Amino acid sequence: MLNPFVSYKKSSDEALMKRLQNRDNKALEELYHRYFKKLYHFSIKMLNNDTETANDIVQDVFMKLVESPHKFNLDKKFKSWVFTITANECRKLFRIKPMKTIEDKEFEISIEEENNSENLSLFMQKLDHKLEELSERHKEAFILKYNQDFSLQEIAELQDCALGTVKSRLHYTTKFLAENLSQYKSMLIK
Amino acid sequence: MKESELIKKAQDGYKKEQEELTENTQFLDQLKEANNERRKPLYLLWLSRPIPAYSLALATLFFLFLLVTVKPRPTELIVYNNPETLIQYDTIVMRDTIHILNETKNTKAIESKKWTNKIPRQKKINKSAPRQTVVNNSEFYFDVSQVNDQQNLSGTSANDSELAQFLGVNI
Numbered sequence: 001m002l003n004p005f006v007s008y009k010k011s012s013d014e015a016l017m018k019r020l021q022n023r024d025n026k027a028l029e030e031l032y033h034r035y036f037k038k039l040y041h042f043s044i045k046m047l048n049n050d051t052e053t054a055n056d057i058v059q060d061v062f063m064k065l066v067e068s069p070h071k072f073n074l075d076k077k078f079k080s081w082v083f084t085i086t087a088n089e090c091r092k093l094f095r096i097k098p099m100k101t102i103e104d105k106e107f108e109i110s111i112e113e114e115n116n117s118e119n120l121s122l123f124m125q126k127l128d129h130k131l132e133e134l135s136e137r138h139k140e141a142f143i144l145k146y147n148q149d150f151s152l153q154e155i156a157e158l159q160d161c162a163l164g165t166v167k168s169r170l171h172y173t174t175k176f177l178a179e180n181l182s183q184y185k186s187m188l189i190k
Numbered sequence: 191m192k193e194s195e196l197i198k199k200a201q202d203g204y205k206k207e208q209e210e211l212t213e214n215t216q217f218l219d220q221l222k223e224a225n226n227e228r229r230k231p232l233y234l235l236w237l238s239r240p241i242p243a244y245s246l247a248l249a250t251l252f253f254l255f256l257l258v259t260v261k262p263r264p265t266e267l268i269v270y271n272n273p274e275t276l277i278q279y280d281t282i283v284m285r286d287t288i289h290i291l292n293e294t295k296n297t298k299a300i301e302s303k304k305w306t307n308k309i310p311r312q313k314k315i316n317k318s319a320p321r322q323t324v325v326n327n328s329e330f331y332f333d334v335s336q337v338n339d340q341q342n343l344s345g346t347s348a349n350d351s352e353l354a355q356f357l358g359v360n361i
Contacts (some may be wrong), residue, residue, distance in 0.1 A: 020225075023225055023226070023228060023229040023230075025222045025225055025226065028221060028222060028225055029218065029222070032213070032218050032221065033213070036213050036214070036218075037208050037209075037211045037213065038208065040211055041204070041207060041208045041211060045204075055214070059214075059217055062217070062221055063221070063224065066221050066224045066225050066228070067224070067228070120199070120202065120203055120206065121203070121206075121207075123199060123203060124200075124203035124204075124207065127200055127203065143204075146197055146200050146201050146204065147200075147201070147204040147208075174193045174196060174197060175193065177196055177200075178192065178193045178195075178196045181196060
């Protein structure tokens, strides 16, 4: 029996999912507030800044959540489950159409004229651009680790591979990015 | 660029980007509507799970029936100290006796089961020859038929009658 007086904000994701399985709208609202931005941002990054497609994917994921919440196993972690669904949807699109690439000339900027905040966003654009050059799995591991705070084990489960493979992918990605983005280091100096 | 430096800046950048995103409230309303539409009314639950539902209904009816029809039996007998001890004797068979113990409290509770167990089983009386015995202040009056019966049973005089000897009377 679910306790009607429990705070939704303090509830775990899994407890909220249990409530959603009983068609609780407040639980749905709380999960939406917790995960919409995260999933949307993750999708945007995975789809090379295609915001419209990313929005469609996240909406599909939430619709699936509402249509069949019983598919979620309450013994498992909701975060891993929902990101796995989103990542699978992104991978499908990744295979269907090649993502648009950003030309290097877009990053030709006058460093002296830009303030620090804008420098950070330009750095992020360059980072995204370089991530596009990597494989889908390398990119995914990097974003999950440094954007969504996933543990290595969680990434391994999500990508269905060994822990060592994840470590290797992350090591390769960070090394590649550090080498290729060294020329933009000056942008980050305050 | 150092890798740690890259990671820190990437994390800062990702955090900033994520904060700048806005939630789609219209979509949230749509989700809530969709969720409401899928909420099953009670009668549908009844149809979708008939076995537990009917079992529950039958069990409820059964207990309601019991509640209405079966009157509760007394579970305890309360014996009061006042009035004084009542002792009832039968002339032939001691039927029952109520002993009142000295209790500090006004009442004493005795379990009905315990009480009934203490009562000795009553002997069967031959209905074909009803006996009438009247008890009145230590004087005993017997029906004539009883005396005749005794004579027939023993085949001897009244002096040999067990009943007469037992009662201490001369017939």
